[in-house]
Each structure stands twice: as structure tokens, then as C-alpha cells.
Amino acid sequence: MEFTADDAEALTKVLRWRRDVRHFRSDPVPETTMGRLRDAMALAPSVGNARPWRVLRVQNSGLRNSVRLEFERCNAAAAAEYDEETRSEYSALKLAGLAAAPEHLAIFTATDPAAGRRLGRRTMPETLHQPTAMAIHTLWLAARAENLGLGMVSILEPARMERIFDVPESWEFSAYICLGWPEFTDDTPLLHRVGWQKNQPTEWMER
Amino acid sequence: MEFTADDAEALTKVLRWRRDVRHFRSDPVPETTMGRLRDAMALAPSVGNARPWRVLRVQNSGLRNSVRLEFERCNAAAAAEYDEETRSEYSALKLAGLAAAPEHLAIFTATDPAAGRRLGRRTMPETLHQPTAMAIHTLWLAARAENLGLGMVSILEPARMERIFDVPESWEFSAYICLGWPEFTDDTPLLHRVGWQKNQPTEWMER
Numbered sequence: 001m002e003f004t005a006d007d008a009e010a011l012t013k014v015l016r017w018r019r020d021v022r023h024f025r026s027d028p029v030p031e032t033t034m035g036r037l038r039d040a041m042a043l044a045p046s047v048g049n050a051r052p053w054r055v056l057r058v059q060n061s062g063l064r065n066s067v068r069l070e071f072e073r074c075n076a077a078a079a080a081e082y083d084e085e086t087r088s089e090y091s092a093l094k095l096a097g098l099a100a101a102p103e104h105l106a107i108f109t110a111t112d113p114a115a116g117r118r119l120g121r122r123t124m125p126e127t128l129h130q131p132t133a134m135a136i137h138t139l140w141l142a143a144r145a146e147n148l149g150l151g152m153v154s155i156l157e158p159a160r161m162e163r164i165f166d167v168p169e170s171w172e173f174s175a176y177i178c179l180g181w182p183e184f185t186d187d188t189p190l191l192h193r194v195g196w197q198k199n200q201p202t203e204w205m206e207r
Numbered sequence: 208m209e210f211t212a213d214d215a216e217a218l219t220k221v222l223r224w225r226r227d228v229r230h231f232r233s234d235p236v237p238e239t240t241m242g243r244l245r246d247a248m249a250l251a252p253s254v255g256n257a258r259p260w261r262v263l264r265v266q267n268s269g270l271r272n273s274v275r276l277e278f279e280r281c282n283a284a285a286a287a288e289y290d291e292e293t294r295s296e297y298s299a300l301k302l303a304g305l306a307a308a309p310e311h312l313a314i315f316t317a318t319d320p321a322a323g324r325r326l327g328r329r330t331m332p333e334t335l336h337q338p339t340a341m342a343i344h345t346l347w348l349a350a351r352a353e354n355l356g357l358g359m360v361s362i363l364e365p366a367r368m369e370r371i372f373d374v375p376e377s378w379e380f381s382a383y384i385c386l387g388w389p390e391f392t393d394d395t396p397l398l399h400r401v402g403w404q405k406n407q408p409t410e411w412m413e414r
Contacts, residue, residue: 002354003220003224003353007217008352010213010214010218011217011221011348012247014218015349017210020252038411042406042408043225045225045344045359047361048403049396049403049404049406050404051406054412056411059414060414074329077329078325078329090326093326105411106414115407116404117404118285118288119398119403119404120361122362123361123362123364126381127361129337130343130381130382131340133336133337134341134343134344136337136341137251137341137344137345138222138344141218142222144210145210145214146215147210154328154330154334157330158330158331165414174333189256191255191256192256196255196326197256197322198256199258200322201249202249203262204262204263204312205264206263207263207264207372
């Protein structure tokens, strides 16, 4: 396989215009599109080819409601830890699109998968969590290339999420994903636009 | 920004043909290409836009040698834990391209970055490690689209890596990356070809 300059350019475009979306339209994502996203996510790398990510597609409204309450609880607790000025800035941020997003995915990591036969994770158990993050990133890019938006919600208590979804003991909560059509397309990420955190340079250092 | 079917197809092609490369040619990667990879990696997502990944470009031969010795030590210890049959299978695997790869990157995660102002990581400190994994994945895809190969080495003891590179107390070792031109292009990932671990289906479950 030989990649062309056009391929590299398309990839750069997806990377550059990837956005963390929190404003969703509520109309559904076609099942064929969801199928393509599922296939794309399955292409993510994993140490020993262990493929430890576990995906629950959440459609039950009771479960969705439990997640929203858990987010609100954690978000209020996070806000309370800032000083007054930062708190009002924080509280004005829209940090999740749980109410409108048509698709919700709860993502867990299996911490003792048989697949991979333990290769590459003896000294670094973290290598099971890294593939899950890469799989989420794969989904993110694939969704963006379909003109969909994705938001990753982490203002949640892992132990509570594991209880809400009653997952096996060995699964650890990794993230909750909102997916759908973005309500608007902006060229500036939300946290930049509202001034919470601009880009810091990420220099490479020589050794 | 509206993505076309061609964009989605180019992305899928890069995802599908991404490979974990361990066989490198030793000729150098042009500095302009390295610059593009650096720019691509900086486009990775991060919670609160904290951008916690830290990249050391390792050119010092003494440091490279220390890493190779550390890999050999950990690899021998990992091999020793398997039963005899699996051990001979394990030992036949080529798990790193440290000797030939022209570019080595040591990747760490800053666990207390000022950037991001703690947003989104109160309940999940893991959200600082997830962006580093996503940044590595971004580099992986960008390298592949330039027809370069990348190998991620994790058979290393994090505490030793932190000591070898004498990094700040708050940095945690995430991965060691080998980068360069692949010696050959194969259409089957190494662990499949040698029969260590074939793909397991990664079904999405409904809830």
C-alpha cells in the first residue's frame, strides 16, 4: 500500500477539523452509518492485539437519565472546587451534550482479556487503557469524516458508571460518548472560543 | 467544513493499512517530514485542552543503548513467565525495532499540567493519559499516510524509563516510539501472520 499526498491531506483535514461537539441536533444517525463507525473503531491498534475496549450502545432512557444525573452531580462538585470567579466561568461552559445527542456509547476497558495472551502489558498495565483511548479517537475521526460530531464525557465517577451499567468486575469505565449531527459547525474549538484554555505549544525536546 | 466521501475513504484506508512496524530501514527521515508529524501530533484532542503529552526526541546513542538494554531485560522477564511452548513462540516474535529505526521518541504524560485548569479530570485522572494515547495514535496515522512505519514499545519498566531520561517528578512514562521507513510492506499485521493473536470480534452490546 502506497499512500499519496492526497491521502495525507485528507487525514490532516480530518485531524485539523476534528471537534469536541456538545451541541447536537436530535435527529437519528442512520443505522448504516453506525455500522461504518463500528467497523472503523474495530481497526484501532492494541497491544498484543488484545482489543480490550468494550462498547455499550445505550438506548434505555432510564440508563441515560442515570448518566445525566451522575454528570450533573460530578459537574456541580467540580464547580464547587474553583474560586468564585473561575466557578462562574466554569459554570457557563457547556460540557456535555447528553440531552440532545441521539447516540450514547458507554466505553469500558476489559482489564484481563484473554486475547493478546498478556503480551506487552506485564510492566505496563496502562497498555490496556491506551488502546481504548485510541479506539475512541478512531471513532472520533471516523465520525468527523461522516460530518458527525462526537463529545467525550469524563465528568463522571468511574465506580458509579460501572454500577449503573452493572458491568463485569474486570471492566473499568473509560468514557461516555455522545454522538450525533452537530447543531452548528464552528471553526474554533469551544474551550478556545470562550477563553478557557488556548493552545499551548507542544514542543518536542531533544535528548 | 463539509467532508466528502473521498475524505472518509482516505481516512478508512489509513486506518485499515496502519501497521505496527518492527522492521525498519535505517536511512533517515527528512526533517521536513518530521516537522509535519510534529504538527499533526499537536492536533490530538485532550481534556480541557491540557495537551499533557511530552515528547523527547532521542538521538543520544548512550540513551538509546540504555533503552535497548531495558527492553531486553523486560522482554526476558516476560518470556520467563510463559510455559515452555508459549515461551519459544514468544521468543520468536520480533517485538521492537530499536536497533534500526532512525527516529526514537520517548513519550511521557505530565500529570499536573497547568493548562486545562483541571477541567474534566477531577473524577478521572486517567483523562490525562488518554490524550497521550490519542496523540500517539495521531502520530501513527500521520506517519502511515507519509508511508512511514511506527512501532510502540511498552515492554519497559516505567520507573526505569523515567530515571533514564531524568524527567520531572510529575511526568509518567507512556510509551517509547520507533519511527522510520518500513523494511517491507506487508498486508497482514505481524501478530496475525505468526499466529500469536488473530482479531477477536469487538461487538457493540445494546443497553
